[in-house]
Amino acid sequence: MIDQLTQTLSGALTDLAKAAVRKCAVFAVIGLVLLTGAGFLLAAVYMALAASFGAIVAAITLGGTLITLGLIALAIIMQRDPGDAIDRPAKDETSSERDAREDDVLFDLLIHSAMTGYATGQGNHPKMKTGFDQMVTDLDALGVFGRKPDVREPDARTTDTTKAG
Template sequence: MIDQLIDKLTDLITDLAKAAAARLAVFAVIGLTFLIGIGFLLAAAFMAVAAKFGAIAAAVAFGGGLIVIALVGLAIMAQRDPGEGIAKQTADAPQKAGRTEDDVLFDLLLHAATTGFATGQGNKPHMQTGFDQMMTDLEALGVFDRPMSKPVQDTDPDEDTKTAG
C-alpha cells in the first residue's frame, strides 16, 4: 500500500518536474529570441545613425543612451523597498491564504526535493516532515478529494413502526 502511494507520488513529482522543465525551456527560448531581436533592432538603428552622423557619433550616442537607461533603472530599483516583493503575514490572515495552484506546485516540488535529500541522507525525522508537507500540498491541489455520496434519506419516517402482516 505504502509502495503504491510512493510510486504514485514519485510519478506525480516526475510529471510535475518534466512540465516545469519544459515550461522553463520554452521561456528561455522566448527570452533568448526577444534579446536577439532587440540586438538586431539596435544594430539597425546604429547603422542608420552611423550612416547619417558617422560611426563615432553613433557609438557615443548609443553607448551614452544605454548607460543612461541603465542608471535610471538602477535608481528606480535602489528606491524600492527590498521586502516589497515578499508577502507580509498579518495577524488576521493565515500564512497559507491566497496560494495559487502554481505556488502549491512549486512548494510540492521543493518539498519533494528536500524529502528526497533527507531520504538519501537517512534522516528519518526530516523525511517524515517532508512526506507530511507533500501530503498537505497534494491535499491543497485536490488530489485526495473524493466525491462525497449523499446519505440515503429515509423516505417514510413511520416505516420502522409498521408491523408485518
C-alpha cells in the same frame, strides 16, 4: 499502502519537474528570440545614426543612452524592497508622499538623461557636464550610492551658538 503513496508522490513530482523543465525551455527560447530582435534593432539604430552623424557620434550616443537606461533600471531595482512580496497593511500617508517624491526624482532622472544624451549628440560639452551632474544628483537622491540623505535635526551639542568676542 506506503509504497503506493510513495510511487504516487514520486510520479507527481516527476511530472511537475518535467513540466517545469518544458516551461523553462520555452522561456529560454522566447528570451533568445527577443534578445536577437533587440540586437537587430540596435544595429539598425546604430547604422541610421552612423549614416547621419558618423560612426563615433553614433557609438557615443547609443552607448550613452544604453548606459543611462541601465542606470535608471538599476536605480529602480535598488529602491525595491525584497519584502514587497509580503502582504502588509495599507501604507500611511508619509510613505505615499515618499513614493511620490521618489517618482518625481525618477522622472527628473529620465528627463536629465534625455537632455544629456541630446547634448552629447550635439557635441555641447557644457550642457553635457551639467546633465551628468544633474543625473548624479538624482541618483544620489535615490540612494544609489549607498548614502542616505541626512534629514535629522541638528543636535544641540554639535551646534555652536556662542558668538565670538
